[in-house]
Amino acid sequence: MTTPALELKGIHKEFDSGRKKVLNGLSLSVAESEFVSIIGPSGSGKTTLFQLIGGLEKPTAGEVWIGGKHTTGSRGHISYMPQQASLMPWRSVSANIELALEIAGIERKDAGRQAREWLDRIGLLEYADSYPHVLSGGMQQRVSFLRALLSPQPLMLLDEPFGALDALTRQQMQQWLMAIWEQNRRSVLLVTHSIEEALLLSDRIIVLSSAPAVILEEIPVPFARPRSPQLWREPLFNELKQHIHDLLH
Structure with a gap:
């Protein structure tokens, strides 16, 4: 059994001496060569989660493991692509x-x-x-x-990397990213607000609740790779899109 690229074990995060609870016991993993997306409402703690994984913040409770090593509060273990x-x-x-x-x-x-x-x-x-x-x-x-x-670093964190681009450029970049990733298969954790982007790019989608965030559902993405640019036309794509939309609302 291969060691996961990332394991989060029971992550809690509070601010203001416990008055503001952001993350409420999150446990998740990213396998080697897996592309996982996190999607959740604004303010659900996605940015805080990345800061914890990158060692910029320490959790109130819980542990971060990267490549089988305990890295909680330790920097230098991830590569990062910001917005x-x-x-x-x-x-x-x-x-x-x-x-x-x-x-x-x-x-x-x-x-x-x-x-x-x-x-x-x-x-x-x-x-x-x-x-x-x-x-x-x-x-x-x-x-x-x-x-x-x-x-x-073998683990890449992508923080809404295409959020500032116009719709057409964003679509082109998604296709480009898929093509480059297929050649290298790095372990990736992506934060996005776009359900379509998550379905197009991911092997698995983790849906978060509003803060204090818990995992509402982990959804395996059933589409074969390489993904078709016309994937959004498939009925199952739109069924999953609606399901995730309903979870978020």
Whole structure:
């Protein structure tokens, strides 16, 4: 039996000396190479949960285990992609990627070569020597995802990575993310407000209640991979979408 990429054991989180309860005994896991989405109402503690997994906060009770190691309150065990691309504006696009490779222990010369190879694979090689401000929002998010993908940590946390994009760009980015993930199969935990996005991308969806959050249901996503861009036309897709919508409301 393989060790889960992530295990949360009975996570409670309170603020203001217990007056504000955010998480109420959450236990969940992400298997190796599994893509799991968390969806819940605004204010249900999804951001707090990511801070706990990343070691930026400590739970009031419960434990975080990453790759079979007890990591509660400890940083440096995850790669993270935020809502905004947050690329370093003073470094070129290639240099932003090279940094992730160098942190992973790759020599600078090899990092430069690999960065350009990866930028070519995602269709952005012509921007290798440009600075992030010349890229569109979707392009910046591609570079941001690539930087997270190439970081050495095996677990990736994606925090509503496409939430700031327009609908068409978001749809294109979802398809792009699926294609890149299929090639690498990293363990991913995604937070999203979009039911369609969760169904399109995930192996499993975890639905949270409003705060203090508990898990309402864990839903295996039954669609084969690679996923079809026309998946939303299938009756089962819309049945699951309605079911999750009803859970959230």
